[in-house]
Amino acid sequence: xxxxxxxxxxxxxxxxxxxxxxxxASVADLTKGTEGVDIVLAPPSISLDRVAGIIKDTNVSLSxxxxxxxxxGAFTGExxxxxxxxVGCEYVIIGHSERRELFGETDEGVNKKIMAALREGxxxxxxxxxxxxxREAGRALERVSSQVRVALSxxxxxxxxxxxxxxxxxxAIGTGRTASPEDAEEIHGGIRGILEELYGKVISDKTRxxxxxSVKPDNVxxxxxxxxxxxxxxxxxxxxxxxxxxxxxxx
Ligand code: PEP
Numbered sequence: 001x002x003x004x005x006x007x008x009x010x011x012x013x014x015x016x017x018x019x020x021x022x023x024x025a026s027v028a029d030l031t032k033g034t035e036g037v038d039i040v041l042a043p044p045s046i047s048l049d050r051v052a053g054i055i056k057d058t059n060v061s062l063s064x065x066x067x068x069x070x071x072x073g074a075f076t077g078e079x080x081x082x083x084x085x086x087v088g089c090e091y092v093i094i095g096h097s098e099r100r101e102l103f104g105e106t107d108e109g110v111n112k113k114i115m116a117a118l119r120e121g122x123x124x125x126x127x128x129x130x131x132x133x134x135r136e137a138g139r140a141l142e143r144v145s146s147q148v149r150v151a152l153s154x155x156x157x158x159x160x161x162x163x164x165x166x167x168x169x170x171x172a173i174g175t176g177r178t179a180s181p182e183d184a185e186e187i188h189g190g191i192r193g194i195l196e197e198l199y200g201k202v203i204s205d206k207t208r209x210x211x212x213x214s215v216k217p218d219n220v221x222x223x224x225x226x227x228x229x230x231x232x233x234x235x236x237x238x239x240x241x242x243x244x245x246x247x248x249x250x251x
Contacts, residue, residue, distance in 0.1 A: 006164055006208045006231035007248045008040035009238025020047035021054055026241030028058040031248050039248050040091050045079055052088035063091035069112035081120035091123045097170045107150035118159050125164045126151050132171035141190040148194050160199045164208040165191055166233040172213025174235055181222045184211050188228035217246040224250045
């Protein structure tokens with residue numbers, strides 16, 4: 001890890017309004033002395049406004065879990081980048097594998113969402129990752145490479161400088177099965193190589209490539225010790241404030 005780390009907690013479809021408020025307050029309290037790490041919480045959208053009030057003037061930033069790429073209109077149930085920015089979101093997770101697998105999101109749709117986020121000044125966290133089948137067939141980097149290339153197509157260097165990439169092997173999400181630090185590092189290095197090819201060395205060196213997939217207090221240190229792992233996207237383990245605080249304070 002060679003740059004300011006980014007540790008984000010993705011609460012997915014967990015926590016009621018009051019639970020979200022309590023969890024956010026605990027995380028803010030437990031991480032108040034932490035320096036050198038960007039700490040991000042992504043609660044369910046219904047709790048964004050409330051959590052924004054709680055983490056105001058703390059170390060913690062707010063993220064949405066998704067957006068829709070249109071600015072406004074007849075898109076029942078969807079939220080625009082502008083709406084997310086208006087409640088205080090700084091970041092937005094885009095292309096999470098659960099969105100891709102359960103809700104049919106495509107690489108092209110992910111590209112539109114990244115563009116929409118950037119237009120509103122949000123910082124996208126682009127998620128990519130291969131299935132177990134693709135990994136076992138030796139096609140992990142090939143899959144991730146095509147996801148990265150399509151998702152980032154048309155971005156200028158200035159725009160790319162505001163994107164973080166989360167490598168999240170699908171077989172490691174919510175399964176308790178983590179990629180070994182070496183396997184993760186191999187894909188992270190591959191992603192950095194693609195970014196260098198597309199945007200040059202300055203941008204590729206600066207881009208934060210974070211790992212997601214069963215990150216926990218007891219495996220975060222070995223993952224963060226890898227040269228190309230710049231942070232973590234944490235699902236299940238972000239629902240307990242003390243465990244998440246330990247992840248944020250990785251050694
Ligand atoms: C995630 O939601 O992005 C994730 C990595 O989940 P978990 O940490 O539970 O595997």
